[in-house]
Structures are given as structure tokens and as C-alpha cells.
Amino acid sequence: MAKNALQVADRLAAAAADEALPFRQAPHNLEAEQALLGAILVNNEAMDRVSAFLDPHHFYDPLHQQIYETAGKLIHAGKQATPITLRTFFETAEPISPTLTVPQYLGTLAANATTIINAEDYGRTVYDLATRRALIIIGEDMVNNAYDSPVDLPPQKQIEESETRLYDLAEQRKYGSGFVNFGTALTHAIEMANAAFAREGHLSGLASGLIDLDSKMGGLQPSDLIILAGRPSMGKTALATNIAYNIAKAYKSETQPDGSEKTVDGAVVGFFSLEMSAEQLATRILSEQAEIASEKIRRGMITESEFRKLVDVSQEMGRIPLYIDQTGGLTIAQLAARARKLKRQKNLGLLVIDYLQLLSGSSKRGDNRVQEITEITTGLKALAKELAVPILALSQLSRQVEQRDDKRPQLSDLRESGSIEQDADVVMFVFREEYYVERLKPSEGTAEFVEWQQKMMSVSGRAEVIIGKQRHGPVGMVPLSFESQFTRFGNLARDYQVPSFDR
Structure with a gap:
């Protein structure tokens, strides 16, 4: 009875407190x-x-x-x-x-x-x-x-x-800022030109770390949608990670009088890895920087000195502003929301998406896939302008490339090419002839084998980035080096840069 009386008293007290609020x-x-x-x-x-x-x-x-x-x-x-x-x-x-x-x-x-x-x-x-x-x-x-x-x-x-x-x-x-006075636009253009003149390499955009590519493009430009396409095993993910890492590694900032941070060089990079896990992506970059084959890292086939090297390199890499989102099956709306959050919190400077066809739009099931891709590419271009950052999106190519004698890709090889080609500011293709020549290996001891060896020597360790479209610059081919064991692209030495040992 006493317990019940206490409970009733507590309820009455709670009710009185509620009335007092x-x-x-x-x-x-x-x-x-x-x-x-x-x-x-x-x-x-x-x-x-x-x-x-x-x-x-x-x-x-x-x-x-x-x-x-x-x-x-x-x-x-x-x-x-x-x-x-x-x-x-x-x-x-x-x-x-x-x-x-x-x-x-x-x-x-x-x-x-x-x-x-x-x-x-x-x-x-x-x-x-x-x-x-x-x-x-x-x-x-x-x-x-x-x-x-x-x-x-x-x-x-x-x-x-x-x-x-x-x-x-x-x-x-x-909602945007509406109309801008032409004089204001001219001022911004002069400021951009001055920044490019003062920056090492004289680039108006972000330096990818690949000299010939930067020379052709002027760096990765803010508000640009850049499509990097290629057939499987060409190395498009490797090239994207190389560029992302180089830009994040070069990141420098300075504190403004109002307490905000201003980016001086490089950028904070957001990487949407829709196909690979964050661990797999990190292993690739670790292999590239430590110069240890990724398969040796995965299988534990490394020496003690190599392990120490991995630890040292990973500690240096841990300080780099590279953020990876490994969520699969994202919609374009979800991706945009996460990118905006990273922009607010970390001042995002470059967005990489691996890869385009793994995103989904808001369309209902059964709708045309081409329309869905159109929604995605239009959304990415709008997001690039809104955040004022370059977006590097990877894309697949159709199988019709394999049916031609010359396997170099073209704009028409893009899957759902209409919207991708239309919305993109830059379309690049990565191509490695070595991949195709290697698979044509004839029997040893034949005349064809000798000819094949010579061909392999001429294409081994070489890659091409073919710029098929560029709104603000020239198109053409950019030669690169490629080290397959480290999945690393680099600058290809010119003939005049190769040291001579003639006496």
C-alpha cells in the first residue's frame, strides 16, 4: 500500500510539474x-x-x-x-x-x-x-x-x-548568385591568370603531377566535369588514384585574418570508390609509394626491410587530406549531399568518382538507362559548378573497341555517349597497347615470336592518355610511362632527356 501511495504521489508531482511548464x-x-x-x-x-x-x-x-x-x-x-x-x-x-x-x-x-x-x-x-x-x-x-x-x-x-x-x-x-557584372567577371579572370603566373608550373588548375598532361590541360580546372574512360585493365582507376594522391600530397594552406583556411597549393580530395573497398584502394596507393608490388603486400610476401618501409610510407600518407567513401550503390543525390558536407567541413578541392556507371539516378525502375545516365552527368556537372571544384569521373567503354584493328578509343565508344560527351568539359581515354600486344604472343622459336618481341619492347612500360574533347584547350595524345607492378603512371622521359653514355 505504501509503495502504491508513493507511485501515485510521484505521478501527481509529475503532472503538477508539467502544468507548471x-x-x-x-x-x-x-x-x-x-x-x-x-x-x-x-x-x-x-x-x-x-x-x-x-x-x-x-x-x-x-x-x-x-x-x-x-x-x-x-x-x-x-x-x-x-x-x-x-x-x-x-x-x-x-x-x-x-x-x-x-x-x-x-x-x-x-x-x-x-x-x-x-x-x-x-x-x-x-x-x-x-x-x-x-x-x-x-x-x-x-x-x-x-x-x-x-x-x-x-x-x-x-x-x-x-x-x-x-x-x-x-x-x-x-540558389546561385544570379547575374554577375561583366567587370566583376573580368576581375576574376585576371586574378586567375595572375595566380597561374605566380604558381610553379604556370597552371591555372590543380597540378596532376603528370607534366605533359598538365601542359596540355593547364591542370584540372575548377567547375570542370572531367571524364576518364577506358576498357578494363587499361589502368583508369590507377591513373585516377595517382592524380588524386599527387594533388592531396601537394596540399598546402594558410590561415586568413578571419580565421578561415585558404588553399595555396594542391587540394583536399574526396574519392568515391564505388567498386573497390577503401582498403584495396589504400593498398594500391601504398604499393605505388613504397614501390612494393601490391600482390606481395596482400599475400604477406615481404621482407622485414620492406615492412619497415611500408610503415614509414603509411605514416607519411596518413597526414595527406585524401578522404575515401567506399559506399556502393549511391544515388547522385546521396553523392552530392556527401560531397557538400565534405566541402563545408574540410574545404573539398577535388572530387573523384570510380566509376560513373555504378551510380544510380532518381528514376523509377524500368526507365531508360540512357535517361538515368543523363540525369547523373547533368547532376555531376551542376555539382562541379556549385562546389567550384573539378570532378574527375571514371567511365566504361563499350565492347566495340575490341572489334577494331586499332584499339585506341574514340568518343563514340563511350557507353550512353550522348549525355556523357555533351555534359563533360574534358573527355580523356587511357590506352595501353602493351595489354593487347602481350595477348598476341606466338610460339617461341618462330619468326613471328621475334617480331612480337620487338613490338613488345617498343610498347612495354608505355601508356597514352588521349584527350578526345576539351572545351578550353587542345585535343591530342599525351604519352606516359606505366609501371604495372606498382600500378603507377609517370612522366615519360623524352629522347633528349635520356642520358648519353657515348665517350
């Missing part, structure tokens, strides 16, 4: 909403100052939502939005009070309007409060789902859904 309303500011609507009704130019970021649902009051939406439709149709022109749309609306109809309320808003100069400030206030309300809803949903979670909704799934909603909310304000 003040009722909390969702954040809103009706005065700011009224002032903004009044400014729009008096001078429609106020709409131009807020329409880029403010939507009807950002208003707290449902009537204000309707007024803003109706006024916006009239203005966008080239008509005047005033209390008189809006009156027609609210004649039958329910009165606000027994003494105030909606048409009368419109007149009151206009009569009490403030200057248009403050319109954007009021709009920002309305938007910020709407964002806070959205955060509250997301938080409440997280709590409710955690308390009453269905069997088919595990905690990891709840976390992913909450993350997605938060990312979407964080990105809603990214």
Missing part, C-alpha cells in the same frame, strides 16, 4: 511577415529581393502563405500585385475576425508598410525562423521514431534518413 510555440514572427507583405504590395520590386530564397511555405501564417503565393504569381505574370488586384482572389475567403475581412486586411498591410530597403532583411528573418521550425520537426520525428521504432526500421536506417533530411535542409539556400 510554459507552453512553447513554434518560432515565428508575424510582424516581420506583415512588414514584408506590405512592402511587396506597395512596391513589387521587393519581391525580386526575396523570391530567390523565400517560398510560400516559409511563412508561419497560412493566410500569409496564400497572399505571398498569389502576389508572386501576379508579378511573375507581368501584372501588378496590389490590395486591389489581390482582392479578387480573396473575396470569398473566411474573415479574419467579425470586423476584419481579408480584402480589408490587405489594405491594412499596405497602409502599414515600411520601406522596401528592409524587405530582404524581413525575408531573411522569415526564412531563418522557417528553418528553425523545420529543425524542430526533424528532431521530434527522430525522437518519436526512436521510441516507437517498427521492426523493419533499424537504428542505422533511422540515422541515414535523419542525415538526409538535415543535408537537404542545409542545402535549400543554394
